[in-house]
Amino acid sequence: METTYAVLSEGLCKRYGEVHALRGLDLAVPAGTVCGLLGPNGAGKTTAVRILTTLGAPDSGTARVAGHDVVRDPRAVRGRIAVTGQDGSVDADLTGRENLRLFARLQRLRGVAATKRADALLERFELTEAADRPARTYSGGMRRRLDLAACLLTAPEVLFLDEPTTGLDPRSRGGIWDSVRELARAGTTVLLTTQYLEEADRLADDIVVIDRGRTVATGTPEELKTTIGQHIEVVVADAEAVTGAAVVLGNLTGSAPELDAEHRTVGAASGDPALTLPRVVRELDAAGVPLVDASVRRPTLDEVFLRLTHGATNAETTAPEEATV
Structure with missing residues (x-):
């Protein structure tokens, strides 16, 4: 039709x-x-x-x-x-x-x-x-x-x-x-x-x-x-561990992590459906990053929007x- x-x-x-x-x-x-x-x-x-x-x-x-x-x-x-x-x-x-x-x-x-x-x-x-x-x-x-x-x-x-x-x-x-x-x-x-x-x-x-x-x-x-796969977010034990977690997530996902030192969180988008939470936890542990919590979830439309438009405002x-x- x-x-x-x-x-x-x-x-x-x-x-x-x-x-x-x-x-x-x-x-x-x-x-x-x-x-x-x-x-x-x-x-x-x-x-x-x-x-x-x-x-x-x-x-x-x-x-x-x-x-x-x-x-x-x-x-x-x-x-x-x-x-x-x-x-x-x-x-x-x-x-x-x-x-x-x-x-x-x-x-x-x-x-x-x-x-x-x-x-x-x-x-x-x-x-x-x-x-x-x-x-x-x-x-x-x-x-x-x-x-x-x-x-x-x-x-x-x-x-x-x-x-x-x-x-x-x-x-x-x-x-x-x-x-x-x-x-x-x-x-x-x-x-x-x-x-x-x-x-x-x-x-x-x-x-x-x-x-x-x-x-x-x-x-x-x-x-x-689905175009940006899944979103990984971890909470680390102290603010000093944020940078180390960002390096690990960046290497695992190939994307630029988002850091929040105040809340000790690091998030990154992954287009690899084979990247599992256990693997993320193992890699963080191997790097000596003290972990409090970790999760893998579907991205929000806000995250998709920012990725597709690169966060631009186009004011110019x-x-x-x-x-x-």
Whole structure:
């Protein structure tokens, strides 16, 4: 069965003067899935989203969203997408109900249809009790839910979420996650940019990691974790033994260990599945390193991200509109 892609780009390039924001970016997001777009600050995430939502044009390359070319047929693309940014778009002086009715009118919904749709979304996002209060009295999580509700008035085929839970408490963040999962189950394709790696791990069917304007890795969260194998961490008896443990782990794994002298821990990533905990313990003992504890575990998505992007922030290559990502 042939895969239908809701978002598809090939070789997207964009320059701002001497800054190369995108250097041949490729994306392929199957319809009805959640795709996490990850990258350091300045990697090109916002530039990519601007192009895909028709707010900017590429210098070269092609992109299609919901089956339509973003350059040749931007109007058709806009009619099939919704976008919610980091700052939201609700009017703080209007009530929640008034905000949704305003957005409904802007999207050519009128009368009873607009009222019913707004009321249904208020209920869906658990905002009915606060519907007639000004949005300025809402908590951060409530405002984000209201902003998300406004995006769904016309049931978009593709929803772009830019840092949807920034600044929210864990409970509010969990509520947004539940809403995103529900949207995907209902068939909406979601392209998510986030600074929370746990968020991408929990929500995304697939993840695309970009760095310096290029795609550097794609796959499910689990597939990406397997690319760096396993993570070995040891706790030594005293701070003086940290350096010796780092030498042993470096030799065993071939990677640069991470040292924490204060907590007497040393960690290193290993791509060798045959490297077992007993062998690690034997090598440390042979080197005279006094050991308190040792463990081998699967890497976190944070560790995968740092490995793939080399911990870069790309601040020196940030394009003007990339400053918010």
